[in-house]
Amino acid sequence: MSEKRTELGQLGEFGLINKLTSGFTTHVTTTLKGVGDDAAVIATSKNEAMLVSTDMLVEGVHFNLMYTPLMHLGYKAVVVNLSDIYAMNGTPKQITVSIAVSSRFPVEALEELYKGIQKACDFYKIDLIGGDTTSSLSGLMISITAIGTAKKSEIVYRNGAKEFDLVVVSGDLGGAYMGLQVLEREKEVFKANPSIQPDLDGHDYLLERQLKPEARKDVIKMLKELEVQPTSMIDISDGLASEIMHICTSSNTGCTIYDDRIPIDAKTSMLAIELNMDPITAALNGGEDYELLFTVNQSAYEKIASNPHFTVIGHITDKESGINLVDKQGSVIELKAQGWNHFSEKE
Amino acid sequence: MSEKRTELGQLGEFGLINKLTSGFTTHVTTTLKGVGDDAAVIATSKNEAMLVSTDMLVEGVHFNLMYTPLMHLGYKAVVVNLSDIYAMNGTPKQITVSIAVSSRFPVEALEELYKGIQKACDFYKIDLIGGDTTSSLSGLMISITAIGTAKKSEIVYRNGAKEFDLVVVSGDLGGAYMGLQVLEREKEVFKANPSIQPDLDGHDYLLERQLKPEARKDVIKMLKELEVQPTSMIDISDGLASEIMHICTSSNTGCTIYDDRIPIDAKTSMLAIELNMDPITAALNGGEDYELLFTVNQSAYEKIASNPHFTVIGHITDKESGINLVDKQGSVIELKAQGWNHFSEKE
Secondary structure, X not given: OOOOOOOHHHOHHHHHHHHHHOOOOOOOOOEEEOOOOOOEEEEOOOOEEEEEEEEEEEEOOOEOOOXXXXXXXXXXXXXXXXXXXXXXXXXXXXEEEEEEEOOOOOHHHHHHHHHHHHHHHHHHOOEEEXXXXXXXXXXXXXXXXXXXXXXXXXXXXXXXXXXXXXXXXXXXXXXXXXXXXXXXXXXXXXHHOOOOOOOOOOXXXXXXXXXXXXXXXXXXHHHHHOOOOOOEEEEOOOOHHHHHHHHHHHHOOEEEEEHHHOOOOHHHHHHHHHOOOOHHHHHHHOOOOOOEEEEEOHHHHHHHXXXXXXXXXXEEEOXXXXXXXXXXXXXXXXXXXXXXXXXXXXX | OOOOOOOHHHOHHHHHHHHHHOOOOOOOOOEEEOOOOOOEEEEOOOOEEEEEEEEEEEEOOOEOOOOOOHHHHHHHHHHHHHHHHHOOOOEEEEEEEEEEEOOOXXXXXXXXXXXXXXXXXXXXXXXXXXXXXXXXXXXXXEEEEEEEEEEHHHOOOHHHOOOOOEEEEEOOOOHHHHHHHHHHHHHHHHHHOOOOOOOOXXXXXXXXXXXXXXXXXXXXXXXXXXXXXXXXXEEOOOOHHHHHHHHHHHHOOEEEEEHHHOXXXXXXXXXXXXXXXXXXXXXXXXXXXXXXXEEEOHHHHHHHHOOOOEEEEEEEEOHHHOEEEEOOOOOEEEOOOOOOOHHHOOO
16 A cells, blocks of 8 residues: 555545546446446346445434434435435335444344334335345444336436526425434533423424435426426435536536525524524535435426426526526625535544 | 343344344335345346345454455455355346445545455456445445346245255355464464564465455356256355255255365365364354355256366255254264354444
């Protein structure tokens, strides 16, 4: 090994993945898409393909068991993977679940976790087909791989956005992040005085967004019924800013997003203001909303704009125009993704 | 959650998996085989299927970086998953690799790990198609999912062994375990006196069995060329005793294995004797050899027995006869799998 030492945080997650995987070549003709989208795509016949997506969740990094019920954690761990399959316009069919767990967890804790996994399997009509169960030296790790199917012609990649396409988002944004703020606030109160009961009243919506998100299976169904096939799509796991940058970078375009069009629920805004945060920041950089961000040809405007689940928040421009946010005063701000950089945190 | 606390070690790995997954039902008609074999099987067309296998490796549990070079670790992590695909008589095509890593690792360490992963991809002609890279609070975790293909009619499950079938093993057993003993011994010497250079001379074969195992791609090819399709098959990851029990339990049979037929390399035997161990114990319970254990109809005897890569070690019996080992004195001993029970170790 060389004596040079480059810290993991220096490259960022995407830079690191690029560095590690850039030397790999393709050996198999059925690999239609490898690293670089929500899911990989494998041809299974002339017209059909399989989609594969995988995620790893680590205690203390991705979840805190002080306020995350294990059943919810199991449910969410499945949902975040299914969301990646839907983001390719596919249908999830199976999952594998591997866990590493320390002996501080009793069997009953894992049963709770698997109850949540089972609930997600039943709700989304998918099968648990395998996995691995092993011990860890500390904490709980969950690694899930989701497998789905799609007609090749219907798969939506990140790289298909075209100039003048509309930028659309489903549902509302920032709620999951504000739910996390509620939980973190109550954790601090509890640490200061364990006899105080947590005050979660009135935050049901935000807590559900954080603890029990759903993948937008319904959006994929609606788009099919509307006969609208997005030109590009991604799920919002790291925040709107990061995801729109992925679409524009992959598609070699720019875009203009309007601050006042970004859908934010009143409960999200109210709590953000109470905590002296700009609600837009929660939507742009909060993450974990698992809504779908997609682009459509302008000809689909009527169908999309008339559907209450969708909001047109901007349009795709040429690459040279950059990735811009227009604020309420009409000022243009260049968007920068903050996303998550786990590696910049202390060990 | 109930107040009952059952320790993870009480159930054993397979008991735990059964307990956690027993409530799951099947929703998808393409799921041909879920939990319970080397790989899951998903139908992709009338005659074709996809195989999916996943494994999680945890630092301090599955590997020790004090004596495991990261490049070898990357290579081995891929190989153990491919071995599961071959054990279904399939052809691996793609892998996903997820890692969780603490900031004690520099980028250069992960580059070494991925060099090994790439070497395995190039050697076995498979594609890396995705994964996840995240931070951990301590240590390194690697979760790999391997995807392969097979004709449905050629897939070999664990449950197809029939009475009178021959029990066959490829290569030789116990070497990987004895390689581990060499490394552990040198680790203790090093801990006692760091100025002493490790004495690994003469143990190349055993060290390679432990540090750089290969999946038996060649065995699958040979069986096809011989036109022998095993009636059941499994790869030897946990030791011969554990694997033969899986085959017999799944197939609802017993078996008789002959102690003196078990193929053990002279280097394995010599070191075992030097360390006051019975070489048979290393073969039965050592694990990590990644050879293939399979059963064939007696009509294939000539083809199998004349091939130097294969050893007939016994035969399948009816269930009531039990799972037995006949030792050199002709005594019959009932086999008990020790395998690995990670959860019985201290946290």
